[in-house]
Every structure is written in C-alpha cells, then in structure tokens.
Amino acid sequence: MLSFYPGPSKVHPIGLEFIQEAYRNGIVSVNHRSKTFENLYQNTEAVLKEKWNIPSDYHIYFVSSATEAWEIVSHSLVLEQSAHFFNGAFGEKWAFYNDFWNPNSIKIPFSEQVHLSEFIQNSDIDFSNSDTICLVQSETSNGTGQTIRRKDFSKSSNAIIAVDATSSMGGIELPWIEADVWFASVQKCMGLPAGMGILICSPMALERAHKKGRKNKYNDLLFMEENRQKHQTHLTPNVLSIYLLNQMTHYLPNIKNTEIETLAKSQVFEDFLNNFDNKSCDFLIKEPLLRLPTVLTFSGNETWIKELHKASEKEGITLGKGYGKFKNNTFRIANFPSHTQEDFHQLIQFFTHYGI
Numbered sequence: 313m314l315s316f317y318p319g320p321s322k323v324h325p326i327g328l329e330f331i332q333e334a335y336r337n338g339i340v341s342v343n344h345r346s347k348t349f350e351n352l353y354q355n356t357e358a359v360l361k362e363k364w365n366i367p368s369d370y371h372i373y374f375v376s377s378a379t380e381a382w383e384i385v386s387h388s389l390v391l392e393q394s395a396h397f398f399n400g401a402f403g404e405k406w407a408f409y410n411d412f413w414n415p416n417s418i419k420i421p422f423s424e425q426v427h428l429s430e431f432i433q434n435s436d437i438d439f440s441n442s443d444t445i446c447l448v449q450s451e452t453s454n455g456t457g458q459t460i461r462r463k464d465f466s467k468s469s470n471a472i473i474a475v476d477a478t479s480s481m482g483g484i485e486l487p488w489i490e491a492d493v494w495f496a497s498v499q500k501c502m503g504l505p506a507g508m509g510i511l512i513c514s515p516m517a518l519e520r521a522h523k524k525g526r527k528n529k530y531n532d533l534l535f536m537e538e539n540r541q542k543h544q545t546h547l548t549p550n551v552l553s554i555y556l557l558n559q560m561t562h563y564l565p566n567i568k569n570t571e572i573e574t575l576a577k578s579q580v581f582e583d584f585l586n587n588f589d590n591k592s593c594d595f596l597i598k599e600p601l602l603r604l605p606t607v608l609t610f611s612g613n614e615t616w617i618k619e620l621h622k623a624s625e626k627e628g629i630t631l632g633k634g635y636g637k638f639k640n641n642t643f644r645i646a647n648f649p650s651h652t653q654e655d656f657h658q659l660i661q662f663f664t665h666y667g668i
C-alpha cells in the first residue's frame with residue numbers, strides 16, 4: 313500500500329532499519345535521565361540545526377504533537393492577546409483552542425486564494441495590540457503555503473511570531489529567523505510513525521516565556537527549557553521517535569537538496585496535469601506561488617472524487633481525502649521526502665489509466 317495521505321503518511325522505508333537498530337542497541341530501554349539519552353538529545357538538536365539550517369541560538373524541544381504546541385504557545389507565550397491569521401481548518405482550530413486561554417485574542421480569517429502578506433497590506437484590521445502573532449505556514453486542509461515575513465507585522469513591533477509548519481517542516485527550507493516559534497508533528501513531512509511533535513524557539517520566544525514567568529503547567533516552556541539545558545526532557549519522552557528523527561536527519565541530505573527534490577516531484581505532477589485539456593480536477597489554489605509543494609490539493613466533482621478513491625485503493629494507492637469545508641470536493645496528494653520519484657511515477661501511471 314502506497315499512501316499519499318498528508319499525515320499519517322508513507323513512513324520512510326529506511327525507518328524500519330532504524331527501528332531495528334534502536335532495539336538492538338538498547339536505545340528503546342534507555343532512561344531519560346541517563347548520559348546516553350542526554351547525548352541523543354544533544355546530537356539530535358545539533359544534526360537538525362545543521363541539516364535544516366536552523367540558527368544556532370534557536371532551541372529544539374520534543375513535545376507530543378503539533379496540537380500540544382498550539383497550547384504551549386497559548387499558555388507559555390501569549391501575554392494578553394494573540395492575533396490568529398488563518399485561511400483554513402487547522403489555523404481556525406488553533407484559534408479556537410487558544411480562546412480558552414486568552415479570551416481577548418483576535419481571529420483574522422482570510423481567503424485561501426490570497427497571499428497572507430497581500431491580505432495584510434490591503435486590510436485595515438488593527439492587530440497592533442497583539443503581543444503574539446499566530447500563523448500557519450502549511451495549511452494542510454487546503455494546500456496553501458504562506459511566505460512568512462516579520463515585516464508584515466511591524467505594526468505590532470513587540471510581538472513574537474509563532475508558526476504552524478506541520479506539513480512542510482522537513483520537506484522545504486523554512487525562513488527560521490522570520491519567526492520565533494516553529495512547530496510540527498513527525499508523521500507528516502518527516503516520514504516517521506506518529507507520536508511526537510517538535511517545537512523550535514528563538515531567543516525572543518524564551519525571553520517572552522521569562523517575562524510571562526509561568527511554570528505551573530507540566531508542559532510550560534520555561535520548565536522544558538530548564539530540562540533542555542541538561543539535555544533532558546520534562547517528562548519521559550518518545551525516545552524511539554527522537555532516535556528515528558536523529559537517524560533520519562543524518563541519513564537525508566541538507567534541507568536545500570530535499571527542497572529541490574520536493575519541488576521536482578510536484579513539478580512532475582503539475583506537468584502531467586497540464587497535458588490534459590478537459591480534466592476532471594484542477595489545483596484548488598489558483599495562484600501557483602501560493603500552493604504548498606508538500607500537500608498538492610485538487611478540486612473536482614464530488615462523485616468523480618469518490619470513484620477516484622475507490623479506483624486508487626484497488627491499485628494499492630491511498631490518496632488523501634478532502635478536509636473541513638473541502639471534504640467532499642477536493643483530494644490531496646502528500647509530497648513528502650518519503651515519497652520517491654518512483655512513487656510519483658506509479659501515481660501518474662494510475663492516473664494515466666484511470667483518466668484525470
């Protein structure tokens with residue numbers, strides 16, 4: 313079975329070797345206060361920074377999921393008011409959960425067909441009182457990928473910026489210095505079994521956490537940072553997942569090269585699609601530069617899409633269903649580093665026979 317679901321998705325095949333290795337070398341039984349674990353944490357932080365080009369003064373934390381990271385931002389970083397810009401279901405959910413922590417926060421929905429920066433330039437919404445800006449780089453529900461730029465938020469000069477990059481982190485290079493908090497779950501672009509999230513924070517984010525000064529949550533960022541300084545975690549973490557992320561990151565090339573691969577695969581599919589004059593589906597997002605290269609999203613007739621899922625399953629290919637308000641009239645194709653050129657050729661072969 314070949315899964316193009318945008319998460320959980322196809323797990324990278326090499327992962328099995330790393331799992332077996334983790335059993336053989338005993339890492340799965342290791343105590344999280346031991347030297348072995350501390351070395352693993354330290355090395356994983358180092359290799360992620362090296363391979364993903366993350367600034368050296370940003371810090372990496374292991375959490376349970378992207379959903380948990382939403383809440384960590386809400387309770388450890390937002391002072392009075394966050395501003396949530398969203399154009400899809402994930403950004404909206406984050407804003408929803410944040411409301412329980414920070415009822416004065418503001419929600420700023422915008423169309424999925426415009427760039428965030430363009431929307432901000434043409435809008436008179438006042439977010440100058442917001443101390444935290446919450447953005448979604450990879451809106452997995454509709455396949456939009458935003459360019460994240462600090463200068464778009466210069467109106468709220470003391471604000472920190474937190475970005476959900478759950479379905480792009482590990483597949484494309486992210487502009488780390490343009491935001492203070494970045495997070496993702498491992499079962500999307502990182503091609504690992506589900507069960508862990510990673511949270512990346514700038515010195516400004518930590519400064520904010522100190523200003524807020526809370527330490528009364530088990531997963532408070534300050535508490536996590538205290539542990540990180542000893543290369544430990546605040547709770548017993550998913551050591552196997554940390555190990556797999558470590559090994560996978562050593563194994564994969566630098567993110568710049570991975571990104572080239574990612575763009576090449578999405579181009580192959582786009583070229584294929586462009587060969588058809590009367591096609592039954594097309595990119596949901598009209599503006600090519602606004603499309604997320606890691607989650608290709610297509611709209612089409614509901615019945616046609618239903619039949620398409622049935623036919624692809626017969627061929628052993630799982631396509632991603634639509635999500636949220638696009639549940640029935642879109643389908644999605646994940647383009648993660650675990651998906652090879654050969655996987656995409658197999659997909660194109662299926663579409664060639666089935667029709668598009």
Ligand SMILES: *Cc1c(COP(=O)(O)O)cnc(C)c1O
Binds near residue numbers: 448
């Ligand atoms: C999948 C996803 C999440 C939630 O991830 P979990 O691992 O279920 O916590 C959050 N945001 C985006 C953009 C996602 O794609």
